[in-house]
Amino acid sequence: MSEPVKTSVPFEPILTKYINEPNAHTIEHFLARGGYEVARAHVGVTDPATLVGIVKDSGLRGRGGAGFPTGMKWGFLAKGTGKPAYLAVNGDESEPGTHKDRHILEKDPHQLLEGVILTCWAIQSNHAFIYLRGEFILGYERLEAAVRAAKGKGFIGKGIFGTAFDLKVTVVRGAGAYICGEETGMLSSIEGGRGYPKIKPPFPAISGLFKCPTIVNNVETIANVTHIIKNGADWHKQWGTEKSPGYKIFCLSGAVKKPGVYEVPLGIRMADFIEQYGGGLVEGRAMKAVIPGGLSAPLLTPEMVENCTLDYESLASLGSMLGSGGITVLHDGVDMMSAIYNTMRFYHHESCGQCTPCREGTGWLEKLAHKHHSGHAAEGDADLLADVAKNMRGRTICVLADAAAMPMQSYLQHFRADFDARAHEPAHAARHRTARDEITPAAKRDSVLHGAPGVADVGMGNRE
Amino acid sequence: MTANTAPRTLSPERLRQFHDWVDEYPNKRSMLMMVLRLVEEEFGSITDEGMVIAADLCGVNVAHVQGMVTFYTHFKRPTHGKHRFMVCATLMCALDGNTDSALAQIQAKLGLKPGETSADGLFSCEKVECLADCDKPPVVQKDSEHFCSMKGPVLDAYIDSLLAKEGKASTDYLGKAVVATDLRVSVLPSHYNFPGETETGARHFDDKDAYLAPVAQGQAPRTTTVPPALKTPLTAPVAGTSFSNNSEDAHV
Ligand SMILES: Cc1cc2nc3c(=O)[nH]c(=O)nc-3n(C[C@H](O)[C@H](O)[C@H](O)COP(=O)(O)O)c2cc1C
Numbered sequence A: 001m002s003e004p005v006k007t008s009v010p011f012e013p014i015l016t017k018y019i020n021e022p023n024a025h026t027i028e029h030f031l032a033r034g035g036y037e038v039a040r041a042h043v044g045v046t047d048p049a050t051l052v053g054i055v056k057d058s059g060l061r062g063r064g065g066a067g068f069p070t071g072m073k074w075g076f077l078a079k080g081t082g083k084p085a086y087l088a089v090n091g092d093e094s095e096p097g098t099h100k101d102r103h104i105l106e107k108d109p110h111q112l113l114e115g116v117i118l119t120c121w122a123i124q125s126n127h128a129f130i131y132l133r134g135e136f137i138l139g140y141e142r143l144e145a146a147v148r149a150a151k152g153k154g155f156i157g158k159g160i161f162g163t164a165f166d167l168k169v170t171v172v173r174g175a176g177a178y179i180c181g182e183e184t185g186m187l188s189s190i191e192g193g194r195g196y197p198k199i200k201p202p203f204p205a206i207s208g209l210f211k212c213p214t215i216v217n218n219v220e221t222i223a224n225v226t227h228i229i230k231n232g233a234d235w236h237k238q239w240g241t242e243k244s245p246g247y248k249i250f251c252l253s254g255a256v257k258k259p260g261v262y263e264v265p266l267g268i269r270m271a272d273f274i275e276q277y278g279g280g281l282v283e284g285r286a287m288k289a290v291i292p293g294g295l296s297a298p299l300l301t302p303e304m305v306e307n308c309t310l311d312y313e314s315l316a317s318l319g320s321m322l323g324s325g326g327i328t329v330l331h332d333g334v335d336m337m338s339a340i341y342n343t344m345r346f347y348h349h350e351s352c353g354q355c356t357p358c359r360e361g362t363g364w365l366e367k368l369a370h371k372h373h374s375g376h377a378a379e380g381d382a383d384l385l386a387d388v389a390k391n392m393r394g395r396t397i398c399v400l401a402d403a404a405a406m407p408m409q410s411y412l413q414h415f416r417a418d419f420d421a422r423a424h425e426p427a428h429a430a431r432h433r434t435a436r437d438e439i440t441p442a443a444k445r446d447s448v449l450h451g452a453p454g455v456a457d458v459g460m461g462n463r464e
Numbered sequence B: 001m002t003a004n005t006a007p008r009t010l011s012p013e014r015l016r017q018f019h020d021w022v023d024e025y026p027n028k029r030s031m032l033m034m035v036l037r038l039v040e041e042e043f044g045s046i047t048d049e050g051m052v053i054a055a056d057l058c059g060v061n062v063a064h065v066q067g068m069v070t071f072y073t074h075f076k077r078p079t080h081g082k083h084r085f086m087v088c089a090t091l092m093c094a095l096d097g098n099t100d101s102a103l104a105q106i107q108a109k110l111g112l113k114p115g116e117t118s119a120d121g122l123f124s125c126e127k128v129e130c131l132a133d134c135d136k137p138p139v140v141q142k143d144s145e146h147f148c149s150m151k152g153p154v155l156d157a158y159i160d161s162l163l164a165k166e167g168k169a170s171t172d173y174l175g176k177a178v179v180a181t182d183l184r185v186s187v188l189p190s191h192y193n194f195p196g197e198t199e200t201g202a203r204h205f206d207d208k209d210a211y212l213a214p215v216a217q218g219q220a221p222r223t224t225t226v227p228p229a230l231k232t233p234l235t236a237p238v239a240g241t242s243f244s245n246n247s248e249d250a251h252v
């Protein structure tokens, strides 16, 4: 947290530099700004291990959520297995509050493809899959067109850039499942199944797609690769902190004057970021809390925001996470019980249902959050919530269960009074009542169809 | 036996697309996500017939395809409206009543609450989870069209334009009966059942004793043989005239 931040180094957006230019998604535009030159210079020429070494030295960390060092992950790829190796690019962008990969896919897809080509050469894979969430329709069209254009130029396909290296790039569309953002869930989906995560180990780098060694990386991570290989590891490390070097795209939403996508060096103060880039809070509102890294990240209170810098370590030290970089500001008028009910509904809806603690736990969290939201909670219900949340963590195939439990725990930690204020009913009166009893018949039907109970009152998308 | 007028297979262009993909994917099953999209385009939604076609093309059981279609919420189903409204209801959109206002406007124009389809099948409305454009709430998708900050006059005008395109008016919908969007899949026709399995899926254990009998020493372990019905190419019923639950008329 107290690491020195290299704020003195001037920074211009790198990944998002061209996203506001009208034709930035075309190959002509990309070639005119020197596109595919880095790939041409290295594919078939540079020793792959050298490229992995550069990425390792640069300290680049995964931008999909976990922040795992990318070069190190590439180093884990099983070699000499006699099986093909795959690259699977995660463009599911399903973490609520995150809307950065969308801009790369829609407005600068060739930037991603050049990163894919370089990564495939570095890890010696001849086949990359790019998985896009089904709702990205423009993104799919643009990326498909980009792949076709790159094929036409001989940058993808047999013997790319006139070398002996073959590369296939396959774009797969998802169809509306948050869990397909989880890396092994995504692999299950690419394999033609429901997006069920797989137990780890074995990690995908050993046994992933079609039981072959696979590297999974986020779109933004892969887009970074070209710039790092072009400019070197030290160039990347001139920004950010010791342990979180470089820059990142942050997505700002909620109660700020200028919500949007901003690319900034890591390690700047969160309060400054919200003030300088987001223009501060909307008129007449004060900050109540901030969700710093997508919906799964534990909340920060305004005091914590003051002490927070935008890097992996600072957020971890505050008990939260940088996650995918989706920052949402909640203003003082937000009803926290409504917010937590909405949040829990999301996880209950999106749990794939393989693990009992997650399938049942998310349901319990949702029901109990609903009871607090509707003012029918009993005295011990907040403790029960804490208990359920605690018992969901670390006991499941993937970390969706943790991702649901963590925000609940942080709401309980910082807004316990709000929970207690809604616990109107003495324990004995509420004992015979279940959350379902309060659900209107119409909502009941809705819950059968969508797995999500609703309530009759207004606020926060909970309206029926 | 009802005459079925819907196309029985994919159009030549879509089949060509399928064949192009064969080269791209390591196995047929992994093409399923994309083949379902072809089916969706071809039939306008993923119909029972479309699921059989997808199963056949990808070499999987129809039950697996049904499992896929009910797992993934973005696939369009026949019970969705021709115009399918998907309103993001996740926190970032829901803040400050943005989701609610979009839903209220849809209800005010079309009389639809989330999870409902108009009786004429033209419109449906549903709440969906995060659509990844959180800085411009509320986010709404109408089939493959994506809209940000979709509220107020913009949303009203858009719904009006759809109504006009269909030659309808708000009054055709307000206060009229609606149907719940039923996303369940139909029971598989009996020619996909294991022998002894009924339409409702229960299995008669006529041969229960054989199952329970201990395997004698030195005897080969029991194996379950695949019933011949499942070995039948799944195109067979599609090539016929109907997709009926009556095994006699649908299958030879
Ligand atoms: C429930 C869940 C959802 C996730 N959603 C995404 C996502 O939408 N996009 C993404 O890139 N990573 C997502 N991740 C993280 C991936 O599992 C994985 O860590 C990441 O794609 C690895 O790439 P990176 O190392 O480049 O970050 C998710 C993880 C979990 C547990």
Ligand code: SF4
Binding pocket: A179, A196, A197, A350, A351, A352, A353, A354, A355, A356, A358, A359, A396, A397, A398, A399, A400, A401
């Ligand atoms: S933790 Fe939840 S989402 Fe993850 S595999 Fe288990 S049930 Fe599925």
